[in-house]
Amino acid sequence: MIKILLSRLQQGHRTTKYPAGPPPELPDRFRGRVKIDFARCPMACRQCQQACPTAALQKAEGSFGGSSAARMRIDLGKCLFCTDCAAACPHGAVTHDKDYRLTTRKREDLIVCDEPPRPACPLDKPLLRILGRSLRLRQVSAGGCNACEADSNVLGTIGWDIGRFGMQFVASPRHADGLLITGPVSDNMKLALEKTWQAVPAPKIVIAVGACAISGGPYAGHAEVHDGAASVVPVDLFIPGCPPHPLTILDGLLKLLGMARRISEI
Amino acid sequence: MNGLLQLRNAQAVRADSVPRLSVEEFREAVICAVEGGARLSAMFGRPAEGNRLLVTAVLANDPDGTLQACSTVVDGGYDSITPDCPQAHWFEREIAEQWGVRPQGHPWLKPVRFQPPCRPAAGQPPAAERPVIGVTDFFRVEGHEIHEVAVGPVHAGVIEPGHFRFQCFGENVLHLEISLGYQHRGVERAMIGGPTARSSHYMETLAGDTTIGHATAYCQLLEALSGSHVPARAEVLRGVALELERVANHVGDLGALAGDVGFLPTLSYCGRIRGDVLNLTAMLCGNRFGRGMVRPGGVGFDMDSARVEELLKRLAVIAKDTAISANLLWDTPSVQARFEGAGTVSRELAEQIGLVGPAARACGLERDIQNHHPSGIYRFAHIPLSGWDSGDVFARAYVRWLEIQRSLAFVSEQLRSLPEDVVMASPSSPAGNRFAVSMVEGWRGEICHVAVTDDRGRLAAYKVADPSFHNWFGLACALRNQPISDFPLCNKSFNLSYCGHDL
Incomplete structure (x- = not known):
């Protein structure tokens, strides 16, 4: 017993102060959103586009800064946040920024040029009244590789402790207010996912975590998968990454519950 | 030796040098080799002339560090190897499911992942022939007071999906049948014709918690096929990343095992420490x-x-925190009372069914790719093999703790003596008509990748054998005559991959 007590003293208090305090320090090599320096990008070579494993980079025609031009556009829902595009660019125009806040409410908001994605807004008032102070989630892995699962699960450890915000992963869909889905939705998991969603009492929400759950990720277009959660159920929150950093997931969950600002103002 | 091709880990040979034996000779060769102490590391099919199937077996000879390969052409049916060599059990089911051949006399011929048949080899699978996931004739124990418990595919925790069917007499499990396939994403099929821009990403997400292990096996394989050289500094950094992956997962497992016996201190500490180790990997890349x-x-x-x-x-800091957290487990009688004697697998059984990794080493078997078939940095720097012999949950936990300490020491030592070199050699393409095997000791055990290239150097066949493929049956065996309430504990002590199995 004494050893347990001494170990408790030695381990200390480890829960992050975020969002009331600063977020935990991200590694200096952290890979956030892909940014393209258009002053350096000649738009002719398209080497980044060819190197991209998931066709997340596309040429976009449109009006930028008052003049019509062509620019590369990135779909953060397809992006694996790998280094393939940056390594392929001969002009050094492609980099990753350090912003972990990438979550959106709409799929199309993840498609951006050089602006950050439109931040996720909170749930509608009536839904927020029901779920805002207590959100229980059933996690369903539908072809997920166990990385998104692990970095969602980690939010329940003492380092992050989402219980502070009334959030918890629960064992049964009957106990849940929504699903947190990972994986591209393998054909073999489609029925189980549908049944699990049906088993969650209404009103309910769905959160898609990771490139696979948003777009199919590297498995997009495979006959064995359904290219993401939205092919089966309506999705309320998109959290991009491969896998998303726990901080990205937490930021998204807090924004959905309208807590991101509320707490940081305290 | 017995007409088999001899090769080493991460060595490429001419594809036509793999001998084509008659089915009888092939059976004889595989059965004799396994009886002589070899292990069946991979067995897979690929299309041969005239709508027949070329089946290739890769055997690992641990004591002398060699691999052996042989193949045979199968047409429709053949006499199953499994009755004489139980290690072939899961592989033969896989081949039968993928290619429609029939191993006659196989005692347990059921789907392994309910995937559509691979024939015709190219193109999309025909939808009509798809088997329905989870629909199979589960083994049933009949009798007064026998009851059946079905769990999954969606489980209670934040884990991947799979189906478990228990036959119980009261609390006691008479038989557990594990039915997987829910995570099937078509990785091996998608690798054919590559390497492409996606190939590395398939490997990194094949089992996300084993990103470094599978990516290393894949890269080693490509480098063997193309005859390219990896800078010494890069080999060291690969080793560092692989050991950090091992430490992170083992620490997480010790915490989860503590959680499954209701011992919260180690659960809480290790959950946090695992994250700290993952953050070290994030410091790297x-x-x-x-x-x-x-x-x-x-x-x-x-x-x-x-x-x-x-x-x-x-x-x-991590080494110190982990030591304190892990040692609490061994110092607490209520934890030991639950760990000891739970889910025991005998050494004989482990050998017979071909267990790998910590699960095998916990049964007293000396099986470790880093020691027996070293590649990369492990040819020069040795990590002592960690073992225990009680074969129970305690042994599987304790082997992890031994490995954590040795991996942490290895990482420190290697980082202190990083060779000066570049970290990336200019890539070259795989040569045509080559055959190579690449093995890595991942944190779950032996990762085996096998590739064959066509005459233009593209991947004509790609086989992945995740350690989970060997070990899922071990979990089923470990549950026999155990209380069903110990299932979560036994399951966690193996902690196998669903997507690594389902591919």
């Missing part, structure tokens, strides 16, 4: 799971001296 770290030709990220210093500093 920016991603907690090591995405982008291992690439064909070397590694994607170099280290500088400041980064090495910081990593060593954090590593020392």
